Amino acid sequence: MSRINPVPSIEEAITAATGRPFKPTSSRRIGGGDINEAICLEGDGQRVFVKRNLADRLPMFAAEVDGLNALGDTGCIRVPRAIAHGVDTDGAWLALEFIEMRGSPSAAGARFGEQLAALHAIPGAHFGWPRDNFIGTTPQPNLLADEWISFLREQRLGFQLRLAANNGAPHTLIHRGEQLLEVLPQFFTTYHPFPSLLHGDLWGGNWGVDETGMPVLFDPAVYRGDREADIAMSELFGGFGADFYAAYRAALPLDPGYGTRRTLYNLYHLLNHFNLFGGGYASQALHGIDSLLAELR
Numbered sequence: 174m175s176r177i178n179p180v181p182s183i184e185e186a187i188t189a190a191t192g193r194p195f196k197p198t199s200s201r202r203i204g205g206g207d208i209n210e211a212i213c214l215e216g217d218g219q220r221v222f223v224k225r226n227l228a229d230r231l232p233m234f235a236a237e238v239d240g241l242n243a244l245g246d247t248g249c250i251r252v253p254r255a256i257a258h259g260v261d262t263d264g265a266w267l268a269l270e271f272i273e274m275r276g277s278p279s280a281a282g283a284r285f286g287e288q289l290a291a292l293h294a295i296p297g298a299h300f301g302w303p304r305d306n307f308i309g310t311t312p313q314p315n316l317l318a319d320e321w322i323s324f325l326r327e328q329r330l331g332f333q334l335r336l337a338a339n340n341g342a343p344h345t346l347i348h349r350g351e352q353l354l355e356v357l358p359q360f361f362t363t364y365h366p367f368p369s370l371l372h373g374d375l376w377g378g379n380w381g382v383d384e385t386g387m388p389v390l391f392d393p394a395v396y397r398g399d400r401e402a403d404i405a406m407s408e409l410f411g412g413f414g415a416d417f418y419a420a421y422r423a424a425l426p427l428d429p430g431y432g433t434r435r436t437l438y439n440l441y442h443l444l445n446h447f448n449l450f451g452g453g454y455a456s457q458a459l460h461g462i463d464s465l466l467a468e469l470r
């Protein structure tokens with residue numbers, strides 16, 4: 174007679190991972206996320222940050238663990254330590270070290286700029302990443318590549334354009350987007366990026382400041398790419414403040430062509446936002462494409 178092994182509970186999995194019995198006595202919801210339910214579990218002097226979603230979202234959590242480990246391994250910026258992830262009867266879950274996010278991120282802007290520059294300065298061997306992951310809930314293909322322009326064309330902009338076409342984007346957007354893909358090399362005539370480890374989803378909702386005032390980076394969509402892509406995204410929804418950019422540029426100056434490529438790189442996120450949320454993101458993306466094409470005339 175065979176017996177089916179019961180699925181370990183979150184508590185059992187955390188106990189096995191940490192080697193310390195974990196019996197939470199309280200649970201409180203944490204706001205601020207836009208995809209998952211976030212909870213702080215507390216008991217026996219331990220606090221654990223848990224994200225939950227439907228069982229089929231487990232690959233998202235596995236990719237998040239991979240990304241956090243990659244960023245954490247560099248030692249450049251604090252990221253939450255991944256403890257365990259799995260599926261139980263309530264769905265998929267991810268358990269991370271709980272970090273109290275206190276204080277104002279703007280006061281830590283300069284330090285964060287220096288730390289991000291240190292992360293970006295480490296040269297990698299290839300563009301891409303050994304596994305695919307997600308940008309929001311959209312799959313993000315990462316096939317390793319020796320050449321940045323073809324990676325950007327096929328695995329970033331082309332991938333999102335195809336999704337947008339399937340999601341009913343206006344024909345003009347797809348057509349002009351395809352025109353842009355054909356002329357991509359013209360944005361790189363004197364600029365040749367090297368592969369930096371990127372956070373990949375670097376907006377203001379994905380970093381905070383711990384109790385000691387140190388920046389904390391979370392919720393990544395890592396790959397190796399042009400570091401300008403991280404900086405561009407940081408500017409898409411309001412920016413990280415003058416101290417951040419001054420410190421970053423002092424440590425790692427930006428090429429004069431960055432201002433144009435910022436539009437190019439943010440096109441990826443605008444297309445992704447169209448694919449996730451629809452609405453006005455299509456016209457923002459088209460506006461970006463038109464301004465890029467106009468620069469080449």
Ligand code: ADP
Nearest residue numbers: 205206207208209222253269270271272391392
């Ligand atoms: P989502 O995947 O749903 O976008 P986030 O990873 O952005 O969720 O986390 C949601 C919120 O929880 C964040 O805005 C942040 O304030 C807080 N948070 C994230 N990671 C931790 C952590 N390890 N410890 C404590 N709070 C965290």
